[in-house]
Amino acid sequence: MYRETEIIKDAPQFGEPGFGDLVINVGPQHPATHGVLHLIITLNGETIKDIKPNLGYIHRSIEKMCESLTYRQFIYVTSRMDYLSAHINNHACALVVEKGLQVEVPERAQVIRVLFDELTRIASHELWWGAMAMDLGAFTPFFHSFRERETINVIMEETCGARLTMNYYVPGGVMWDLHPDFQKRVKDFITLYKKKIHEYDELVTGNIIFQNRMKGIGYISPEDVISYGCTGPVARGSGVHSDIRKVSPYSIYSKLDFDEVLETGGDSFARYVVRIKEMHQSIKIIEQLIDNIPEGDFQAKTKAVLKLPKGEYYQSVETARGELGVYIVSEGGTTPYRIKFRSPGFSNLSALNHMIKGGKIGDLIAAMGTLDLVIPDIDR
Amino acid sequence: MWSFSEIAKNIDLWLNDLVGSTWALVLEMVIAGVAVIGLFAALGLVLVIMERKVAAWIQIRLGPNRVGPKGMFQSMADTVKLLVKEGMTPDGADRLLFNVAPFIAMIVAMLLMAPIAFAKDFQLWDMNIGVLYITAVSSLSVIGILMAGWASNNKYSLLGAMRSGAQIVSYELSGGLAILAVVVLTGSISLTDIIKAQENGWWIFKGHIPVIIAFIIYIIAVTAETNRAPFDLAEAESELTAGFHTEYSGMKFALFFLAEYINVFIVCAIGATLFFGGWMPLHIGNWQAFNHIMDYIPSSVWFFGKTFFLIFLIMWFRWTFPRLRIDQLLNLEWKYLLPISMINLLLVTLIAILGWHF
Numbered sequence: 001m002y003r004e005t006e007i008i009k010d011a012p013q014f015g016e017p018g019f020g021d022l023v024i025n026v027g028p029q030h031p032a033t034h035g036v037l038h039l040i041i042t043l044n045g046e047t048i049k050d051i052k053p054n055l056g057y058i059h060r061s062i063e064k065m066c067e068s069l070t071y072r073q074f075i076y077v078t079s080r081m082d083y084l085s086a087h088i089n090n091h092a093c094a095l096v097v098e099k100g101l102q103v104e105v106p107e108r109a110q111v112i113r114v115l116f117d118e119l120t121r122i123a124s125h126e127l128w129w130g131a132m133a134m135d136l137g138a139f140t141p142f143f144h145s146f147r148e149r150e151t152i153n154v155i156m157e158e159t160c161g162a163r164l165t166m167n168y169y170v171p172g173g174v175m176w177d178l179h180p181d182f183q184k185r186v187k188d189f190i191t192l193y194k195k196k197i198h199e200y201d202e203l204v205t206g207n208i209i210f211q212n213r214m215k216g217i218g219y220i221s222p223e224d225v226i227s228y229g230c231t232g233p234v235a236r237g238s239g240v241h242s243d244i245r246k247v248s249p250y251s252i253y254s255k256l257d258f259d260e261v262l263e264t265g266g267d268s269f270a271r272y273v274v275r276i277k278e279m280h281q282s283i284k285i286i287e288q289l290i291d292n293i294p295e296g297d298f299q300a301k302t303k304a305v306l307k308l309p310k311g312e313y314y315q316s317v318e319t320a321r322g323e324l325g326v327y328i329v330s331e332g333g334t335t336p337y338r339i340k341f342r343s344p345g346f347s348n349l350s351a352l353n354h355m356i357k358g359g360k361i362g363d364l365i366a367a368m369g370t371l372d373l374v375i376p377d378i379d380r
Numbered sequence: 381m382w383s384f385s386e387i388a389k390n391i392d393l394w395l396n397d398l399v400g401s402t403w404a405l406v407l408e409m410v411i412a413g414v415a416v417i418g419l420f421a422a423l424g425l426v427l428v429i430m431e432r433k434v435a436a437w438i439q440i441r442l443g444p445n446r447v448g449p450k451g452m453f454q455s456m457a458d459t460v461k462l463l464v465k466e467g468m469t470p471d472g473a474d475r476l477l478f479n480v481a482p483f484i485a486m487i488v489a490m491l492l493m494a495p496i497a498f499a500k501d502f503q504l505w506d507m508n509i510g511v512l513y514i515t516a517v518s519s520l521s522v523i524g525i526l527m528a529g530w531a532s533n534n535k536y537s538l539l540g541a542m543r544s545g546a547q548i549v550s551y552e553l554s555g556g557l558a559i560l561a562v563v564v565l566t567g568s569i570s571l572t573d574i575i576k577a578q579e580n581g582w583w584i585f586k587g588h589i590p591v592i593i594a595f596i597i598y599i600i601a602v603t604a605e606t607n608r609a610p611f612d613l614a615e616a617e618s619e620l621t622a623g624f625h626t627e628y629s630g631m632k633f634a635l636f637f638l639a640e641y642i643n644v645f646i647v648c649a650i651g652a653t654l655f656f657g658g659w660m661p662l663h664i665g666n667w668q669a670f671n672h673i674m675d676y677i678p679s680s681v682w683f684f685g686k687t688f689f690l691i692f693l694i695m696w697f698r699w700t701f702p703r704l705r706i707d708q709l710l711n712l713e714w715k716y717l718l719p720i721s722m723i724n725l726l727l728v729t730l731i732a733i734l735g736w737h738f
Binding site: 133209 | 703
């Protein structure tokens with residue numbers, strides 16, 4: 001154990017660089033990191049001089065694990081990466097396997113997948129909204145957002161049997177057909193959502209304290225967005241055209257009518273607005289599809305044992321947090337030779353220091369909230 | 381009419397008969413002390429359950445509902461839990477300061493209880509410098525927090541204490557100026573005189589817009605002084621985990637917790653006394669019948685009703701607003717509230733000199 005005198009002996013003296021700095025460990029156990037993220041921040045008073053993210057506290061070597069699982073099995077491990085958009089992770093993996101196998105996915109399965117993807121996106125943004133407001137010190141929004149999120153979770157539970165790690169997608173389609181109540185439940189959800197969404201603006205968006213905390217804070221320019229590799233709402237908040245659903249459409253997204261939300265502010269508030277508007281766009285997509293689910297098979301006929309031909313396959317999808325890329329190298333066997341996930345959270349986190357340097361502790365927490373970090377997604 | 385003053389008078393007479401005047405005084409002191417501690421504990425329990433129920437109501441949930449009817453005994457169960465918990469002192473902490481700090485926070489809150497008139501003629505200490513005493517003693521609360529933050533030997537605690545120091549010292553100014561508005565109108569710093577002056581109407585109605593502005597500034601300033609959201613930067617759960625009381629546990633933490641709630645009660649009681657006439661019933665001009673009916677409501681009900689209304693207001697703030705940032709907090713005080721309250725005080729003085737108030 002250090003005695004106080006020893007600590008003082010090591011500290012820089014007056015006039016030396018670093019005098020008066022305070023190094024604080026934010027995390028791995030901290031209310032605002034939403035997981036086991038560890039930030040080593042150097043403070044001068046309240047001003048942040050440096051942020052060093054320290055990763056690996058929840059590293060489960062998912063990539064290595066996937067290499068020893070078959071192409072049917074490895075999809076389910078990815079639910080545990082970005083657990084808030086489990087469906088979308090599974091979608092990426094299913095797509096890359098289908099690409100390798102050259103399987104044609106039935107129309108019905110594709111529509112079901114997109115419906116679940118968008119529901120997941122809304123659920124994820126709802127949780128983000130509540131958690132971010134909590135980071136800013138407002139507790140009530142969390143409960144209000146969970147009211148709507150719970151409705152989505154019930155829909156998920158009915159069809160998939162699970163509420164968080166759904167494991168519903170399989171190569172070639174979905175695991176089983178929709179629950180008979182699905183359409184009614186989703187319509188109920190849309191009604192509830194439209195009735196309640198104005199509360200979000202009244203409670204948080206329009207609040208003067210909230211706007212002061214958000215506007216002009218955590219600015220990142222479009223050039224920096226590209227050089228840091230930020231994707232998703234973080235990139236679109238700076239006006240960078242990056243929605244994979246538009247840039248390189250997968251599944252049936254090219255046939256759907258929705259807008260890519262772009263804001264040019266580049267600050268925390270722009271990222272906030274992007275996510276709020278994305279929820280509206282997701283509702284728009286669901287409304288287009290919910291009455292037009294085609295009849296037919298929900299799963300394509302595939303072989304019992306899947307073998308990807310020798311080669312390299314890549315597919316990226318737009319998760320709630322940004323671009324998730326799945327890269328598979330196959331040697332022709334039943335398991336991938338090498339698998340690599342390009343996760344959105346990792347790149348978004350790398351921009352944190354650039355965004356916040358020179359700000360206050362409160363800014364760090366607020367900007368970190370708008371990055372919407374999911375730690376298992378960063379560590380994998 | 382049944383009231384606290386009757387009870388107090390009867391106890392006084394009975395004791396004088398029983399043991400003579402000297403011992404009666406001593407016994408009355410003891411009774412007053414026990415009563416304050418009892419009130420303290422009762423208020424703590426009531427305010428904690430009230431906060432949780434208000435929070436639950438705002439957050440569309442039920443709140444505590446298991447212990448006792450509608451969960452009303454939840455805070456008692458929590459108190460028992462905190463009492464039997466181990467009182468830890470961290471290794472690197474300054475043991476003396478660390479253990480003394482919660483008591484200082486507590487004692488300051490207790491001292492503030494003295495001049496408050498809970499009902500008609502029911503006051504622990506009717507001093508003629510009541511307002512001065514309150515402003516002076518409430519400044520001491522920062523010492524307990526600074527002590528706790530420094531002695532914990534924890535960086536989060538230190539930052540929390542630092543913030544709290546800056547915050548309480550600055551908000552004291554506009555809070556004090558807002559109180560002065562009523563003092564100027566009354567022409568006295570005795571709380572009894574201030575209440576008496578509101579017999580024909582409360583200052584918030586009599587004093588035109590400047591007093592309403594003073595009241596709003598007072599509410600903002602005391603919310604900041606008691607470290608409640610949206611000014612809870614000293615605790616700032618999402619930023620500093622728990623701020624100055626990060627290292628405290630068990631009963632030592634409970635004392636800070638209790639002191640916070642008692643402080644909320646006291647600032648609301650003072651606000652009710654200054655702006656809403658304390659225990660004075662609501663009187664409207666010449667409406668004799670109405671005034672008469674209002675007089676039938678006991679003065680203690682008026683006092684606690686007004687106080688709890690203000691407490692509800694402060695709780696409402698906490699559960700709807702996000703937290704300010706430290707520089708925004710200080711900007712708000714030094715750039716907006718302080719100049720406004722200074723100009724406001726001038727206006728109030730003008731009204732008082734010209735006799736424009738009702």
